[in-house]
Amino acid sequence: MKAKNINNQDSRFSTWKIHLTVATTTLIPAAVGINYIAKALAEGLKLPLWLGSLGTFLASMLAGPTAGAISGFINNVIYGLTLSPVSTVYAITSIGIGIAVGILFHRGWFQNAKRVFVSAIIIALVSTIISTPLNVIFWGGQTGVAWGDAIFATMIGNHINIWLASFTDEFVLDLLDKFAVAYLAFLIYRQLPQRMINYFKDNQ
Amino acid sequence: MANYQQLSLNHLSFTYQHDRNPVLDDLTVSVPLNRIIGIIGNHHAGKTTLCRVLAGIVPQIISGKLTGDCQIGDQSPVRDWPAYNQQTGFVLQDPHSQLSGLADTVADEIAFDLLNHGVKETDIQQRVTTVAAQLQLTAQLQQSPDSLSGGQLQRLAIATAIVTHPNVLILDDPTSEMDPQGRRDFFNWLKTVTHTTIVIVSNEIDELCETADELWILEKGHLVSHGTPLQVMNHLNPEWQVTTPMVYQLARLMNWPLAIKPTLFPVTLNQLRRCVNVNHSNQ
Amino acid sequence: MDIRNHSLQKTVRLHWYNVIDPVTKLLLALFLTLLSFQLTDLYFEVGLVLISLTLLLLSRLSVATLHAVSFSLFLIATMILIQGLFNSHNTHPLVTILSITLYQEGVLYALNMGTRILIIIFSIGFFMNTTTISENATYLESVGMPYNQVYLLMSVCYILPQIQQNLNKIQFAEKARGINLQRTLIQKLQSLLPIMIPLIIKTFDQSINRSITLQLRGFNSPERTIATPMYHYFKPKFNHYFLVFMIMILIGVKLWQIISNFL
Numbered sequence: 067m068k069a070k071n072i073n074n075q076d077s078r079f080s081t082w083k084i085h086l087t088v089a090t091t092t093l094i095p096a097a098v099g100i101n102y103i104a105k106a107l108a109e110g111l112k113l114p115l116w117l118g119s120l121g122t123f124l125a126s127m128l129a130g131p132t133a134g135a136i137s138g139f140i141n142n143v144i145y146g147l148t149l150s151p152v153s154t155v156y157a158i159t160s161i162g163i164g165i166a167v168g169i170l171f172h173r174g175w176f177q178n179a180k181r182v183f184v185s186a187i188i189i190a191l192v193s194t195i196i197s198t199p200l201n202v203i204f205w206g207g208q209t210g211v212a213w214g215d216a217i218f219a220t221m222i223g224n225h226i227n228i229w230l231a232s233f234t235d236e237f238v239l240d241l242l243d244k245f246a247v248a249y250l251a252f253l254i255y256r257q258l259p260q261r262m263i264n265y266f267k268d269n270q
Numbered sequence: 271m272a273n274y275q276q277l278s279l280n281h282l283s284f285t286y287q288h289d290r291n292p293v294l295d296d297l298t299v300s301v302p303l304n305r306i307i308g309i310i311g312n313h314h315a316g317k318t319t320l321c322r323v324l325a326g327i328v329p330q331i332i333s334g335k336l337t338g339d340c341q342i343g344d345q346s347p348v349r350d351w352p353a354y355n356q357q358t359g360f361v362l363q364d365p366h367s368q369l370s371g372l373a374d375t376v377a378d379e380i381a382f383d384l385l386n387h388g389v390k391e392t393d394i395q396q397r398v399t400t401v402a403a404q405l406q407l408t409a410q411l412q413q414s415p416d417s418l419s420g421g422q423l424q425r426l427a428i429a430t431a432i433v434t435h436p437n438v439l440i441l442d443d444p445t446s447e448m449d450p451q452g453r454r455d456f457f458n459w460l461k462t463v464t465h466t467t468i469v470i471v472s473n474e475i476d477e478l479c480e481t482a483d484e485l486w487i488l489e490k491g492h493l494v495s496h497g498t499p500l501q502v503m504n505h506l507n508p509e510w511q512v513t514t515p516m517v518y519q520l521a522r523l524m525n526w527p528l529a530i531k532p533t534l535f536p537v538t539l540n541q542l543r544r545c546v547n548v549n550h551s552n553q
Numbered sequence: 554m555d556i557r558n559h560s561l562q563k564t565v566r567l568h569w570y571n572v573i574d575p576v577t578k579l580l581l582a583l584f585l586t587l588l589s590f591q592l593t594d595l596y597f598e599v600g601l602v603l604i605s606l607t608l609l610l611l612s613r614l615s616v617a618t619l620h621a622v623s624f625s626l627f628l629i630a631t632m633i634l635i636q637g638l639f640n641s642h643n644t645h646p647l648v649t650i651l652s653i654t655l656y657q658e659g660v661l662y663a664l665n666m667g668t669r670i671l672i673i674i675f676s677i678g679f680f681m682n683t684t685t686i687s688e689n690a691t692y693l694e695s696v697g698m699p700y701n702q703v704y705l706l707m708s709v710c711y712i713l714p715q716i717q718q719n720l721n722k723i724q725f726a727e728k729a730r731g732i733n734l735q736r737t738l739i740q741k742l743q744s745l746l747p748i749m750i751p752l753i754i755k756t757f758d759q760s761i762n763r764s765i766t767l768q769l770r771g772f773n774s775p776e777r778t779i780a781t782p783m784y785h786y787f788k789p790k791f792n793h794y795f796l797v798f799m800i801m802i803l804i805g806v807k808l809w810q811i812i813s814n815f816l
Contacts, residue, residue, distance in 0.1 A: 088767050091701050092760040095371075095708045099716045100753055106720050107749075111741055124753065136705075144709045150621055151677040152670055203590075206636055206666055210628050215635070222639040246742055250749070257750050258757070260288035261332075265761050268287075268333050331765055360769050367762030370770065371708050374687050388776035416715075430770065 089269030090133045097121035097137035098144065104250075114213065115243045122160060123167050123251035127176065128258075128266040131168025138164040152204055159196040166192045167251075176252055186248035190240040197240070198233045207232035214239045274344040276300045277307070277324075277467055279493075281338035284323060289334075293319045295491040296338070301484050303343055303437075306460065306468045308482030308499070310475065312511060315488040317471045318363060321442045324469055325360045326351045342438055342467065356387070359431030359439045361424075365447070368427035369415055376402070376418070376426055377411040383434050401433045404459060420447030425456070432463075439463070441470040445477075457481045476515045479503065479537040487512060500541070504534045517542045567784070570612050570683040574786040575692050578684065580796035582676035587803040589669045595661065598668035605675035609682070618678035625674060629667035636663040686710045691780040700777055723748060 100121030108117040122141065126134025138160025146154030166189045170176060175185045201207050207228050208215045214235045221231035278300035285292045293316045301307055309317050322328045326347030329336045340347055345354045362368050373379035377398055384394045402408045405425040410418060418426060424447050431439060445453045457477040460468065472478050478485065479499040487495040487502060489510050495502050503518050514537075521527070521535040521542055528534045528541060529548040536542040570578075589601050609618065633655075637647065640659030647657045690707045694700060726748050767773075 086701050086705065088701070088772060089761070089764045091705050092708075092764040092767065093757070094705055095712045096756045096760040098709050099712045099756055102713060102716055103720060103723065103752065104749070107723065107745060110724050111745075113738065113741060115738075120749075128757075140706065140709050144706075144713065147677060147681055148617060148710075148713065150624065151674045152625065154673075154677075204666065204670065205628065206632055206663060208628070208632060208635065215631065219635045219639060222635065222641070225641065228641065246738075250742065250746070253746060254750055254753055258754065261286060262754070262757055262761065264287050265332060269331070269764070325769065327765055327769070331768055355769060356771070358769075362762060362766060364759075364762060367759055368766050369763075370767065370772075371711055371763060372690065372704060383770045385778050385780075386771035386774045386776070388774075388778050391778075 086136075087269045089266055090129050090136075093125055093129055093133060093266060094137045094140060097125035097133075098141045100124060101137075101141050102145070104247075113246075114211070114239075115246050117243065117247055117250070119160065119163050119244075120247050120250055120254075122164050123247055124255065126164050126168035127171045127251065127255050128263065129270055130172070131165045133270075134164030134168045135161045136164070155200050155204065156197065159193055159200070162192045162196045163189060176248075176255070179249075179252070182248050182252045183245075186245045187241070189248065190237065190244040193240045193244065194233060194237040197236050198229065201232050201236060202228060207235070209235050209239055211239055276302050277305075277342045277469075279338070279340050282323065282340055283337045284319060284328060284334055286319075286328075286332070286334040291491075293491050294323065297493045298338075299486065299493055299496050303467050304465055305483040306470065306481055307484045307486060308478040309469065309471045309486045309488060310473070310478065310512060311488035314490070316491045317488055318442055320488065321360070321440050321469065321471060323347065324438070325358055325440050326354055327360075356434070357437045359434060359436035361427050361431045361439075361441045361444045363442045363446070365420070365423040365427040368430060369423075373415060375412050376407055376415055379415050379426060380407075380429050380433050383430060387434070397433055401429045404432075405429045406455065421449055421452045424448055425452070428456075437466060439466050439468045441468065441472075443471050443473070445472060445474060453477060473513075475513050476517070479515045479517070480539065499537045500528075500534060503537045521545065568612070568683070570679075571784050572787045573683075574782070574784075574789040574792070575680070575684045575689045576696070577786075577789060577792040577796065578680040580793060580800065582673070582680055584796050584800050584803070585676045586669070586673050587800060587807075589672045591803055591806060593665065595664060595668070598665060598672075602668050602671050602675070605672050605679070608679045609675045612679055612683045615678070615682045618674065618682065621674050621678070622671070625667075625670050629663065629670065632666060633660055633663040636660065688783050692782050694780040695782045701773060704772070719752075723752065 098121060101118050102121075104120040105116055105118035108115050118141075119138065122134050122138040125137040139157045142157035142160050143154055146152070146157070167185075170185045170188065175181045175188075197209075201209055207222070208218055209232075217238060218231050218235035221234060222228065279297045282294060282297040283292050284294040297320070309320060311317050319328065322332065323336070323340055324342070324347060328334055329348065330351050336348060342354075345357075347354050347358075369379060370382045373382060380398045380401060381394050384397060389397070398411075399408075402411055405428055407422065407425055407429060410422060410426075415423070415426060424444055428441070428444055431441075445456055448456060453474060454477070457474070457480065460470070460481055470478070470482070482499055484496065485499045485502040486493055487506075487510060494507070494510060495505065497505075503514055506512055506514065517539060518535050518537045526536070526542070526545045528536055528545050536545055585601060585605055589598060592598055592601070636659035637643075637655035638653070638659065640656065640662055642658040642662075643656030645657040647655045647660055649655075686707055690703050693706070694703045730744060730748070771777075
């Protein structure tokens with residue numbers, strides 16, 4: 067059932083043509099919560115990964131690219147506002163990830179382990195392409211992850227172009243992270259009860 | 271012709287979309303409106319699904335295949351959902367899920383439905399106060415819903431459902447987290463509710479027999495028994511594995527049948543008191 | 554008796570920052586951030602840092618802001634190190650410690666960026682520390698944002714503290730299962746699954762139930778009473794237009810600079 071659309075009392079907001087169903091409205095906070103838990107688990111285990119997009123992946127898979135993009139966006143905005151203001155700008159990266167996952171999933175690129183491999187590379191590329199300019203603008207090209215930045219420092223020390231160095235720094239980290247997240251999402255999605263998958267599919 | 275003064279199910283069956291087997295299978299029963307209907311049954315008997323059908327959640331929100339008919343008064347939860355929904359209160363099994371998730375205080379949580387329906391602020395104040403008093407939440411009105419105990423949370427869930435003055439109130443195991451005193455208070459309050467058709471799923475068989483006008487037993491999706499608590503409890507099939515009220519067990523043990531119908535044993539305290547009196551005076 | 558918290562403003566003492574509406578505070582943060590990117594002079598940057606710090610100190614300082622500051626100070630320090638050592642424009646030595654030379658150009662570049670980060674943290678900290686979730690929600694709704702979007706934004710704010718509480722339980726489970734003792738990354742990830750799956754299913758189940766509840770409780774009903782703002786704000790419309798105008802100018806200047814670079 068489509069939600070009874072947004073009431074257009076004010077012209078300023080009627081241009082936001084995002085039709086959210088109630089199911090998507092409650093799925094997104096859950097996805098943000100999962101992002102947050104996964105991130106905290108990764109930190110707790112001292113994994114060299116973020117895992118902070120797991121919820122965004124699952125939201126995209128369950129309710130489509132728009133839901134994923136919004137989850138990613140809101141995730142960074144709220145996380146940024148409350149905990150780490152600069153990460154707010156990476157909301158754009160999260161939108162890209164959400165859309166990429168949604169489209170890849172829809173096209174069947176999450177069906178088996180081999181295809182997930184390809185998906186992970188594509189998603190890591192999308193994420194890196196969007197993040198690199200942000201890294202350069204805000205952090206002079208660093209990512210804030212120690213060993214990624216070590217690569218960055220070595221490359222810069224050898225007079226390699228800052229963009230290339232920053233891209234490498236980000237891509238190495240993203241590739242590892244998105245592989246882990248894509249496979250986790252793939253394995254978790256297969257364990258979700260069919261009624262759950264149907265519910266979010268019906269209520270898109 | 272449909273009778274507009276009753277709740278009636280007519281060959282009602284329901285299968286979830288993800289499932290092959292029907293969860294509810296060919297239910298037919300009717301009860302006059304404004305009664306209290308208790309639903310009992312074991313795990314996976316279809317109790318929650320029946321509540322969902324009566325609230326219109328299936329097939330409106332959760333899809334599946336519904337056949338047969340369900341009619342409450344002059345409305346059907348299937349055909350007249352938006353209008354029907356406005357007149358129905360529903361309390362979910364898990365009280366946490368009942369909350370809007372946005373309210374800072376218990377008062378705001380109770381007011382949520384009223385705000386959504388555009389009720390005037392002065393009316394909201396008055397209705398929230400009344401409902402909070404009924405469910406003993408007055409002291410908690412300014413607290414955050416997160417600070418409540420399980421039992422208080424269930425009372426809050428009930429408050430949010432009745433504040434809209436529904437004609438139909440559906441309660442899916444509303445006392446699971448309450449302490450014994452809270453449970454007794456709840457059932458005593460339930461008896462005072464008028465002009466409302468109440469459907470309640472519960473495992474509290476003692477209280478249910480005291481309160482309900484009608485008991486339905488569900489067993490693997492079938493309605494295997496329905497009638498007054500007295501009739502239903504006295505005609506149980508051991509296969510259903512239904513617990514009987516303490517009063518009934520005691521009366522069986524002591525062999526204190528009802529004076530009027532010696533084949534039946536009492537299920538409420540009042541019935542028990544009468545037959546104990548009769549048995550005493552006979553001696 | 555007024556039982557709902559519309560009466561809050563009568564009982565709680567008003568602070569100066571309560572008369573500024575939330576959107577103005579956010580726009581101010583955006584404006585200061587963009588301005589700091591426009592400036593290249595370190596003294597001006599430091600001035601902006603002081604302005605935003607004053608705003609923050611005049612309101613109140615929260616633990617979250619302090620965390621954010623300490624986290625980024627660390628990053629700024631590594632930035633100064635990397636840029637001071639390796640920045641491609643490095644020519645003039647600044648200091649030499651144990652035969653390692655830090656250069657002026659790189660250090661200056663890193664300091665510039667560091668001040669921008671502090672400005673973002675302070676100005677957003679000002680917004681966060683002086684508004685409450687419900688104030689923002691009522692304000693956004695009162696200026697015409699559809700309720701489901703307000704709900705979405707705000708419910709995320711509410712869900713994070715709840716999840717924080719659950720995390721302790723999960724970390725306990727992690728310890729109990731000895732995941733940390735697992736050797737390889739893949740083993741660690743695999744042993745995460747048995748913890749994650751039930752948790753995720755539970756979380757999604759709760760959101761399914763909540764979406765059912767919301768529909769039963771008349772969410773999205775067109776009759777909804779629009780919330781009234783919690784405070785009387787000082788000239789919100791004027792502030793918005795003024796700040797948006799200034800932001801447009803800053804963006805315009807930046808764009809012009811980029812375009813003229815290509816010309």
